Amino acid sequence: MIVGLDMGGTHVDAVIIEDGRIINTIKKPTNRDNLFESIWNTLEELLKGYDKSKIKRINLSTTVSTNAIVENTTSPVGMIIQSGPGLPQDFLACGEENVFISGYIDHRGTVVENWNHEEIKEAINIFKGKKINSLAVVTKFSIRNPSHELEIKEMIEAENRGNITLGHTMSGKLNFPRRVYTSYLNSAVYDTFNDFSNNIIKSMEKENIKAPVYILKADGGTMSLSTAEEKPVETILSGPAASFMGINAMLSGDEDAILLDIGGTTTDIFFLADGVPLFEPLGIKIDKYKTLVRAIYSLSIGLGGDSSISIKDGKIKIGPKREGVPYAYGGPAPTPTDAMITLGLMEGEKEKAYEIMKSLGKKLNMSAENISNLILDTMANMIKMKVDEVLKEINSQPVYTVKELLYGKTIEPKLINIIGGPAKVLAPILEKKFHLPCYYPDKYEVANAVGAALAKPTTEINMLVDTAKGILTVPELNIYENISKKYTLEDAKKKALELVKESVLSLGAEEDQIEAEITEESSFNMVRGFFTSGKNIRIKAQVKPGLIYDLRGDSID
Amino acid sequence: MIYEVIVLIKAKNRLGLVFFPAFDWAISPTHPEREERLLYTQDQIFEEGIEDIEGIKFYNPIIACKEDIQRVHFCIPDVDSRVTESHLISVGGAIKASQAVMDKEVDKAFALVRPPGHHAQRVVYGDRGFCVVNVEGVMLERIRKEYGPLRVAIVDTDCHHGDGTQDIYWNDKETLFISFHQDGRTLYPGTGFLDEFGGPAAYGYNINIPLPPGTGEEGFLYVLDNVVMPILEEYKPDIIINSAGQDNHYTDPITNMNFTAQGYAKLNDRLNPDIAVLEGGYSIEGALPYVNLGIILAMAGIDYSHVHEPDYDRDRLKQPKDITEYIKQISEIVYSRWKDKEDLRIKEFKGYDQVERTRQIYYDTDRILENQSQNFKICKKCSGLNTIKSQSGEGYRVFAIQIPVDACSKCIDEGYRLYKNPKGNYTHVYLQDRVNDEYHAK
Numbered sequence: 001m002i003v004g005l006d007m008g009g010t011h012v013d014a015v016i017i018e019d020g021r022i023i024n025t026i027k028k029p030t031n032r033d034n035l036f037e038s039i040w041n042t043l044e045e046l047l048k049g050y051d052k053s054k055i056k057r058i059n060l061s062t063t064v065s066t067n068a069i070v071e072n073t074t075s076p077v078g079m080i081i082q083s084g085p086g087l088p089q090d091f092l093a094c095g096e097e098n099v100f101i102s103g104y105i106d107h108r109g110t111v112v113e114n115w116n117h118e119e120i121k122e123a124i125n126i127f128k129g130k131k132i133n134s135l136a137v138v139t140k141f142s143i144r145n146p147s148h149e150l151e152i153k154e155m156i157e158a159e160n161r162g163n164i165t166l167g168h169t170m171s172g173k174l175n176f177p178r179r180v181y182t183s184y185l186n187s188a189v190y191d192t193f194n195d196f197s198n199n200i201i202k203s204m205e206k207e208n209i210k211a212p213v214y215i216l217k218a219d220g221g222t223m224s225l226s227t228a229e230e231k232p233v234e235t236i237l238s239g240p241a242a243s244f245m246g247i248n249a250m251l252s253g254d255e256d257a258i259l260l261d262i263g264g265t266t267t268d269i270f271f272l273a274d275g276v277p278l279f280e281p282l283g284i285k286i287d288k289y290k291t292l293v294r295a296i297y298s299l300s301i302g303l304g305g306d307s308s309i310s311i312k313d314g315k316i317k318i319g320p321k322r323e324g325v326p327y328a329y330g331g332p333a334p335t336p337t338d339a340m341i342t343l344g345l346m347e348g349e350k351e352k353a354y355e356i357m358k359s360l361g362k363k364l365n366m367s368a369e370n371i372s373n374l375i376l377d378t379m380a381n382m383i384k385m386k387v388d389e390v391l392k393e394i395n396s397q398p399v400y401t402v403k404e405l406l407y408g409k410t411i412e413p414k415l416i417n418i419i420g421g422p423a424k425v426l427a428p429i430l431e432k433k434f435h436l437p438c439y440y441p442d443k444y445e446v447a448n449a450v451g452a453a454l455a456k457p458t459t460e461i462n463m464l465v466d467t468a469k470g471i472l473t474v475p476e477l478n479i480y481e482n483i484s485k486k487y488t489l490e491d492a493k494k495k496a497l498e499l500v501k502e503s504v505l506s507l508g509a510e511e512d513q514i515e516a517e518i519t520e521e522s523s524f525n526m527v528r529g530f531f532t533s534g535k536n537i538r539i540k541a542q543v544k545p546g547l548i549y550d551l552r553g554d555s556i557d
Numbered sequence: 558m559i560y561e562v563i564v565l566i567k568a569k570n571r572l573g574l575v576f577f578p579a580f581d582w583a584i585s586p587t588h589p590e591r592e593e594r595l596l597y598t599q600d601q602i603f604e605e606g607i608e609d610i611e612g613i614k615f616y617n618p619i620i621a622c623k624e625d626i627q628r629v630h631f632c633i634p635d636v637d638s639r640v641t642e643s644h645l646i647s648v649g650g651a652i653k654a655s656q657a658v659m660d661k662e663v664d665k666a667f668a669l670v671r672p673p674g675h676h677a678q679r680v681v682y683g684d685r686g687f688c689v690v691n692v693e694g695v696m697l698e699r700i701r702k703e704y705g706p707l708r709v710a711i712v713d714t715d716c717h718h719g720d721g722t723q724d725i726y727w728n729d730k731e732t733l734f735i736s737f738h739q740d741g742r743t744l745y746p747g748t749g750f751l752d753e754f755g756g757p758a759a760y761g762y763n764i765n766i767p768l769p770p771g772t773g774e775e776g777f778l779y780v781l782d783n784v785v786m787p788i789l790e791e792y793k794p795d796i797i798i799n800s801a802g803q804d805n806h807y808t809d810p811i812t813n814m815n816f817t818a819q820g821y822a823k824l825n826d827r828l829n830p831d832i833a834v835l836e837g838g839y840s841i842e843g844a845l846p847y848v849n850l851g852i853i854l855a856m857a858g859i860d861y862s863h864v865h866e867p868d869y870d871r872d873r874l875k876q877p878k879d880i881t882e883y884i885k886q887i888s889e890i891v892y893s894r895w896k897d898k899e900d901l902r903i904k905e906f907k908g909y910d911q912v913e914r915t916r917q918i919y920y921d922t923d924r925i926l927e928n929q930s931q932n933f934k935i936c937k938k939c940s941g942l943n944t945i946k947s948q949s950g951e952g953y954r955v956f957a958i959q960i961p962v963d964a965c966s967k968c969i970d971e972g973y974r975l976y977k978n979p980k981g982n983y984t985h986v987y988l989q990d991r992v993n994d995e996y997h998a999k
């Protein structure tokens with residue numbers, strides 16, 4: 001038995017899956033004032049009458065951290081930032097207190113100038129005075145050499161018991177401003193998330209549930225609760241990932257594809273490249289912060305079944321606002337749902353829907369049926385325009401080699417997979433607009449919870465080997481070790497695959513499910529003077545998001 | 558709670574960046590022009606988060622075509638034999654950067670591309686000074702073709718004399734070429750002296766400022782403020798291109814100057830180029846990451862005062878007094894020659910109806926020696942038909958004819974007549990008709 005739960009802004013959905021079949025589902029409203037209770041009540045009701053000892057795992061997608069950030073209820077953070085030469089530093093100030101310190105580590109991880117004890121002492125006093133207990137220490141190029149971050153942490157820990165986020169543990173990617181913001185957010189939501197996880201653990205003990213709990217990440221993978229407690233920032237914005245995984249669980253796609261989740265208020269757009277999710281190049285943006293949190297690329301537009309429709313300059317305008325339920329259900333404004341009901345494509349109060357379409361049609365001298373058709377056509381056009389626009393952008397991402405420029409991969413969708421209320425109605429229209437086959441599942445209502453339930457652990461590592469210095473680094477795993485000067489690209493690839501597998505096992509993966517792969521590799525001859533001094537090897541490896549199993553076909557009751 | 562709203566960093570000038578490090582291209586594994594060259598620059602650009610700055614936009618190169626090359630060069634025997642995909646992409650990167658400016662998608666653009674190009678002259682037998690195709694030249698002629706006539710100033714800030722670009726625009730008054738560089742008596746390619754002043758139709762519009770080894774921030778900025786900027790003010794170009802070599806840096810392994818990342822940033826801030834194109838620069842760890850960052854920030858109008866090398870030491874890099882004095886004198890001479898260029902032109906060419914320019918050109922990278930003689934007709938109606946006779950050790954005997962873009966009908970006719978019946982025994986004859994944008998070879 002696997003339990004999946006997705007907490008959205010308005011609803012909590014949960015499912016129990018056993019032997020590839022959904023055996024129970026539930027949908028409850030979200031209580032924004034008590035997110036833990038929303039989850040726990042939903043779980044209790046879902047599991048009533050089931051043997052709790054048979055639960056193998058519980059996968060949760062929660063908005064606990066996201067809400068805290070968006071609603072400004074995070075803890076105050078004291079930031080220690082070492083920015084060295086480069087861009088001005090004031091724009092990095094994101095904490096309650098920001099202390100900029102001296103010292104510098106360069107792009108190869110060489111310590112150019114040491115940090116200063118006095119400055120840290122002063123920072124500690126400032127934070128103490130303001131009773132700030134959540135701290136973050138971030139230095140430029142710390143992923144190349146984390147020694148300053150580690151040493152400073154050690155000094156602070158002698159006096160302060162709060163949580164300290166170190167920049168290099170957030171991601172192995174280069175981008176100092178994002179490292180600063182990501183570290184800040186991690187410390188800012190640390191208490192919020194840890195309260196939440198403590199509640200979960202206590203309640204599970206009380207109910208005698210022994211199954212491990214996993215938390216969904218924005219990249220479509222899961223992590224153990226204890227990892228999430230250390231890196232709560234990874235739990236932000238997992239909703240779109242749940243929806244993405246849900247679509248994938250229900251509909252197949254092994255090639256380039258467009259994935260759409262058309263809801264009441266918004267349409268979420270995703271892409272598959274050869275069946276693998278397309279990721280944000282660096283990380284997701286939350287509120288005003290660009291982060292290094294790995295995430296599935298998703299784009300949300302204000303267009304859904306309940307979007308309000310108006311006529312502007314003789315043209316139909318749909319969304320981006322939702323003013324309430326569709327007119328046919330007593331709402332204030334006409335919506336695409338009303339158009340679908342009018343055309344008999346959806347169940348509902350046909351008389352009311354017809355009435356509003358007729359009055360809307362009058363403004364353009366059209367019949368209720370004609371304007372209904374035009375509304376659906378406009379909706380499909382809006383989706384097509386947005387998809388084309390972002391595809392163009394995605395396909396012009398910078399490349400850095402002659403080979404990639406000449407023969408690089410571009411995404412050319414071969415099919416569209418859609419879920420959501422209007423999916424069935426819009427599929428034939430979208431099929432014509434895109435000239436691509438469109439698929440939708442019979443039932444989609446709990447797709448997000450299914451996606452959460454079936455998600456597997458994922459991980460990504462960025463390895464750098466500098467044989468001139470004789471070091472191998474993997475910031476994500478806190479590995480900074482000495483290697484032989486003869487270390488080769490092949491050695492590095494082998495090691496990277498081993499490490500990424502090990503790492504994902506520790507996150508709760510099962511041996512037979514692991515699909516580890518090298519996603520980027522390069523090896524540069526380093527020449528100093530007239531002699532080759534070493535090799536600079538760079539490798540990215542990942543375990544990509546996947547499903548424990550898919551529910552494709554008619555396995556959904 | 559979130560105490561402070563973060564101030565987003567924003568570019569004052571919208572800046573287009575073509576960053577194409579060509580990580581899979583090298584002249585040879587240990588050559589300065591190797592895969593590793595822009596690796597640490599990329600690290601720095603990524604780590605600084607340049608791609609997240611509002612107003613900075615990255616572009617991929619387009620791939621230049623054969624016609625683009627033939628508009629500028631005579632490749633011997635033909636384009637395909639001398640020019641590789643890598644060259645077409647490097648040039649394509651510069652073209653993309655300039656198109657973004659011309660289309661007003663951005664205010665300025667910087668093409669960080671390789672291989673470089675400023676040593677590539679009109680005739681191309683192979684690689685010299687790491688260059689085969691003149692990146693700025695091919696870029697500029699393509700945008701002139703696409704967007705119409707432009708009055709352009711190219712300022713070459715590479716440590717080596719931009720002899721290729723000088724050769725291409727030698728007789729073109731619509732393209733002012735200014736190069737300041739380490740004195741040719743002390744560095745490759747051994748040219749770039751004051752008396753290399755342009756052809757008869759553009760005398761005075763090719764300006765060289767040879768600088769002594771050891772020139773530092775003070776000297777470069779003095780030349781900029783006292784020679785380059787006043788000349789640009791008088792010339793009034795539509796666009797300014799910086800041929801942005803970075804080998805004047807104090808850590809460069811193959812030159813002897815003392816310029817800095819701060820200096821390069823200030824130079825670009827004051828020069829205010831519309832387009833910059835990377836040329837040389839081989840201190841790949843100690844200089845390029847910081848110099849490129851400085852240029853990017855200066856062009857985008859972002860505070861660059863914190864950009865400096867980790868080992869930067871102002872006192873150690875202070876320019877000696879005698880060098881400062883020497884540079885002042887050179888600057889005075891160059892500027893007064895610019896002022897007197899009309900008189901100097903009359904003195905130089907009075908009574909002539911054509912000018913010969915005979916040179917030996919050495920292709921250091923490919924070890925080819927070329928003997929070349931260029932002939933410029935002095936025409937009252939246009940800048941005049943010009944021809945090149947060239948031979949190399951490989952047995953080529955070449956006759957190349959250029960009909961310049963402003964050619965009069967008489968010069969056009971004569972160009973075609975010469976192409977039909979060249980006087981002499983040649984293995985290859987070429988005609989570059991810039992009026993009709995045509996290229997012929999036989």
